[in-house]
Amino acid sequence: MTGNHQMLALVLFSAFVAVTLAITTWVSRHRQGSAEEFYAGGRLFSPMENGFAIAGDYMSAASFLGISGLIALFGYDGLLYSVGFLVAWLVVLFLVAELVRNCGRFTLADVVASRMRERPVRIAAGTSSVTVSVLYLVAQMVGAGSLVALLLGGTSEAAQSWTVIAVGALMVIYVSLGGMRATTWIQIVKAVLLMGGAITLTVLVLVRFHGDFDQLLRTAAERSGHGDAFLAPGLRYGGDLTSRFDFISLGLALVLGTAGLPHILSRFYTVPTARAARRSVVWSIGLIGGFYLMTIVLGFGAAAIVGPQAVRGSNAAGNTAVPLLALDLGGGADSTGGTVLFAIVAAIAFATILAVVAGITLASSASVAHDLYASLRRPRAKPRSEVAVARTAAVGIGVVAIALGLLARDLNVAFLVGLAFAVAASANLPVLLYSLFWGGFTTRGAVWSVYGGLIPSVVLVLLSPVVSGSPESLFPGVDFQYFPLQNPGLVSIPLGFLAGWLGTVTSAEEPDEAKHAETEVRSLTGAGAV
């Protein structure tokens, strides 16, 4: 890579950072420091704005870099990711968005705790939300690291580390100074940039193939060295029985996980009503669906134009396929067009990572302050402290994410996100659905269902080939791998539902009919919603 690339990309990226910092300052002019403002942006965003922000929160580096990279390397098996990521939104739209907007205030735990004894439920739901957020953050950090490695033309460890640290520092500034309002505007700006970049590249790929999708697929299959197998499922997950189960596990985690992601749930509170929440989800489904359709073209385009060998040579996990594609589409490494396009794509990817990281950090700091701290604090703490705690929590979460991000550098970003989804689907979704729809659900059921999903999913990841026992794992030197699948969803999601049911039927507590009536009436009508 030449110096021009780096300079231009750095300039563009600095411009984005400057704009977002300006937004942060601007929206925090009249800051009151209320929890309402910090966690929910005052609840005054329009459905369209929130739809863009949801899309911005969701279309992470995993989507832009990870999925296209997986398609470039493994063909059709990468496409299965994007299908799962999109269909998941139907679960959100049908079962979660409106009801959660009507029942809660800031976090997932609000919805559950309204029917239950508050303290244990809040601690459980807060813990699982923070766990999911940290896993998701690590994926974004890894994306940032591999992007920098590409941009600076080598795998300079120091440069990667400093980037990860800088991303962490910026996100802490956005979140702790600007709260939800700044974070939302950053998401919106980023979503527009990302859609713009994806549309440009897609058009260029299609122009290269004269609008012939068939020709694109054919070339990709030929170039991949796998022939027609590249266009059919099975390259990555088609080997033995284990990898097939692994794939089904991943598919379940993707489709059920979105509805349990804390940073997605918290976005529904930024609009005034449930109806607005629904309309923002419709907006975001349109944007996200369009985007994933484009990643298919980009992924196969990268396979056809750059070639899987070159992609793998740059980053073994495929995370840099799209920037390489941009370089080629612009006219090659030595041309002005290539340099410009490459720099733009790299800057957009950076912006994506920053924005998503800010969104997740905000959601997890809300979980820490609103759920964990409020339940665990000393009873006589100062009253003004919750938002202050949230700001501090943002710093702490940033540090943890940076550390883990440096550790997990060589894993594919989309794959890491798959893990976060599995934990979200196992720990958060069962308790959410039970408390919204099951009259007999009790406190013990809620607590059991959170831990019954959280603990198995985390333990199974620790015992999986991701962490140890294979050359690609996090600690290749040791072997404590006892669970064959990389993604725990197939086992841990049913366990989460089972534990919730078991906890409920074994609990002595009688379910509170009146509170269930309240949840049901509130969730469907919006009575008493804040």
Next chain:
Amino acid sequence: MQSSTGRPNRRGGGPESSAETPEGRDTVPTHTGVGGDPRFDDPWYDALASGWGELDGTGAPAPVVPPARRQQESRGGGAADVYLEVQRSAAFQEVRSRYRRFVIPGVAIFFSWYVGYVVTATTAPGFMARPVVGAVNVAMLAGLGQFLTTFLFTWAYARHARLRRDRAALDLRWDTQELTRGLRGGGS
């Protein structure tokens, strides 16, 4: 707002009784005298009253007027009755059944279509690899079909909610809030 004060007593007496029964009426005044009832576990109320969110839900300073709170507490059991009453009303049952009649089959269909797709992709790659037109095979069509059905389901859900639920839900929302407010206002 609402609270759970006094509810267990009433539930013990007769879970099916609404506010109309003499027993329900008796319970509420009994608790009016108990000023600082400690068993308070409603998060919305708690958030408002205990001061760890410094402002209330609307962004305005939290009402720290003890008499108003006392009054809400004493009438809390009544607010819970309002929700039970609304839940049993025909209007609410109608909204709920409209929601369920659409959502349950919808979820069943798209979820089994998705799981079917994933399972087929893993167990029958040969079938998925069968070419249809040019390089486009069954797998590609099924994948794009998932995108298409997702858009269709989204449109259908939004339309159903807008035409069949929104108005009724809004009416119910106002009715419910009027009822709870009436309880609170009438107590002084």
